[in-house]
Amino acid sequence: MRGYLARKTLVYGLTFVVAVTLNWLIPRLMPGDPVQRMVARAAVQHPETIESMTVYYERMFGLDLPIWQQYLNYWGSLFRGDLGTSVWLFPTPVSQVVLDAVPYTLGIMIPAIVLSFVIGNTVGAMAARSRWLDNVALPVGYLITAMPYMWLAILLAWGLGVALGWFPVAGGYDFGLVPQWSWSFAADLLHHWVLPFLSLFLVSLGGWAIGMRNLIIYELESDYSNYLSALGAPRRLVRRYAFRNAMLPQITGLALQLGTVLGGALVTEIVFAYPGLGKLVLSAIQNQDFFLLQGTLLFVVIGVLVANFVIDIVYVLVDPRTRTGLTGATA
């Protein structure tokens, strides 16, 4: 287990370094002079501001320094939590802009992942033994899962938002409101949260349900299920084992899904103009705000790495087969 942890930590650490390096390369690989482009994009008229911004960015990029020093400096400021200053929202620090957006993204992602996983697996397990439910859940599941994120989001926005008018279709809260700690603002937040959450939740739901159903059916036909039944074990026990074993590949699936769900969240945010990281990426690109783009992508990468690391650990804890693989089986 210790060796395994060490190995995993090393792999994730390396991945992180590569990701940070790529991130550092982005503005440097862009054609043209990034500083001039950024300053130009900032559309500031005042000559003094232009002057100070140019100097600031030159120093920030450290283009006068040798390349290795630029790289080391980048790491240095990274560890100080300094991701530079946003051009688009000048002079707000990038870290501030990103941190403001993170709760919105997590706010739709985490409930969508957790609820779709729990409900999807439950429905799938029930469908595996109920022909009626199977006949309904399966086609519906296939239908929603096959839908691209964008599609379902647009459909929901149109149906529940525009046509029925139940939910607002844009923003994280009403544009007329000022963010504050109050019940009315919280209610408004929740109201805006429903559609982005729902579209993310629904797309994952069908996949989990179908996966679980198929896995359970497979487990129920496996040798150990047959042996238990032959020894007179009640169906309850056989099902309990089958469910537990079917969960294991689902947990792996969860790890593999994270990237997709994140991509889905970013797209969903763009559709609903939801003020999370996805919308930030879009705004950063539209405004050629490289620091913001760098900072946002860095957060996304860190998020995915941390989540995968956690799932790797959880998996080892729940599946004894991986554990024995680690210590070496004794014949």
Next chain:
Amino acid sequence: MALSVTDLRVYYRTLKGDVKALDGVTFDVADGEIMGIAGESGCGKTTLGKALIRLDNRMRHAGGTVALDGEKLPIADDAAMRRHRYREVSLIPQYAMSAMNPTRKIGKMIRDLLAAHGVRYAEVLPELERRLALVGLDAEVLKRYPIELSGGMKQRVVLVLSTLLNPSLLIGDEVTSALDVSSQKAVARALVEFRDHGFVRSMVVITHDISVLFQVADTILVMYAGHLAEKAPARTIIDEPLHPYTKMLIGALPQVGDRYDEQQLSGIEGRPPSLLNPPTGCRFRDRCPLAHDRCAEAPPFREVAEGHQVACWAVS
């Protein structure tokens, strides 16, 4: 009589029609008897074994009865059969290598199974450990996962587990087929020992490796294409078989340890008939050197000597 099977028929439902894998078999197994079942692959051995404990959902009970210790077993009724499983009839399945839940410690799995039968694990534990020791296993295996055991160890754990509640009848399907020769010997010895200790009253042992059958079986039942050909004490089957098929089966095995399912039987031309639409009369007719007109009628499985039954018109 521990086990009494009468005119048992079990068919497989398929799209083309019923596969008559077990088509009217009648035999008895006495108290304390270890009966081996021999026959080419596909002759219905596994079907017979499963019919005695649990039909799978493709199998159909088409007729006949099974009685154990004088009580009729409701083999077609899965729910009613549950009461008899494990305590009265138990099984070592063909797939013993993968018979245990891979994600549960062996001891925990046994605890769950016993609890389902209303037996407390703690009460049986001393006996369980004693029996594990008997087959050369440390009680420590209970704390392991199946994947941590070798094939031979798993086979022995399954043997102990399957017989833990002292069933009247144990069905062992290909108990030794997946093992290397030394493990085979150990498991074969354990089977006989378990009978001798009274952990199991009677056994039906199905195996491809006829040499193992000679080692463990008191009597041998030879099957051919869903029918019975011959049943006799093991020595009689080896030394003076009467049915032409048995003779060929024995003759086709010059070396102990040869497996007759993996090679075409050298002495026997042709293949067994399809069980989808089996021919009437003696099913061995096409391959039998002694076949004659009378063989168009199915020969009865009749006693020709004390404890020796044969289904063949050429045997007087």
